[in-house]
Amino acid sequence: MATRSRSRASARGSSGNSEGSAFSWGNQAGTLALAAVAGAAVGLAANFGRKLMVQGIAGKAGAWDEVLHMEHETVLALFDQIQATSDDQVRTRTHLLAKIKAALGKHALQEENVIYPALREFNNAHDADALNGEHGYVKTFLYELENSDPASTDWLAKVRTFRAMLEEHIRMEEDEVFPALKAGLDEAGNAKLGAAMLKEGMKLA
Template identity: 55%
Template sequence: MATKKRSSANESGWSSGSAGVLVGAAVAGAAIGLAANVGRKLFVQFTSGATGNWSDALATEHKMTLAVFDKIQATNDSQTMMRSHLLAKLKYALTKHALQEENVIYPALREAGERVDADHLTADHGYVKTYLYELEAMAKDDPSWLPRVAEFRTMIERHMREEEDDVFPRFRAWLSEEKDKELTALMNKEGFKFA
């Protein structure tokens, strides 16, 4: 009786060379994925942080947020998927922005003796989270959805004006050039974590 030697390559259809190519492709794919993620983070942070100092970067993010609101408010009740997508984009932008402010700028405000402003602005962020929660929970074709978005936008615009026209200019005037650069670097680092 002749014993037939079977090779594992014949059974599986793969040779050791094919397996090596497959492993190489998987490693290359993982490397490309990691590089793309880092590239995405750099792009997201660059678009908001490349404008100069921390207050300019936050003002740019404010404008970008209002542009998302514009797109949301241009939808109609039949565009539920588009509304969901844009709401997710808004939530992402506002969450990243809030983390930068709450973890860097508002603590620096407190350190500068501006506790009342820091606490007030932080409290506004609580309302932002509430609006986002409510809008996510509501049916996107509910006739009251867009009016709720408009109410949310009004609150956000008031918050932005307060920061850009009053609190941040006053705070920047108090900061040394060195501290201003330090806050910019810290805020960009915080944003990069979330980007």
């Protein structure tokens, strides 16, 4: 009887170890799964927080120009990073260019579908058409950079030319066109413009 009991205990111990081993692996898999979920949650939270920040700024009466200024600064900061790279940092250059393209895509959508039409309505079709036309050059620069060798010195030179053109475009918007549009609208008009711009931008945010 004692021998049989020891055998049963031994069997249970062996089974317990086997189950323990499987459970240990399950814990590892579960931990990895939880880490992945947690990582995704952090990413979503960061994205949501960024959206809330933009919403908070745009929610202020007449703050649409502040949102556009913030986006301009974000893009120029990305240009700072890409211009600081060396020719052997191909992956970094490609990644930063993709971020610039995404940021400018959202920005252009807001301006082309909300701000520039408002300029035309405000009897400023000349500036609206000029700025809209420059967006075509932005798309051309992005296309050419995406389809050329990031490891070449010429590639970075084109980035610098692109930035110079973009800075002039931004200067015209922030120093001349946008202030005139904002001053010509009342508080309700600016708030309506900001809400429309935010709604358009959230499509690609």
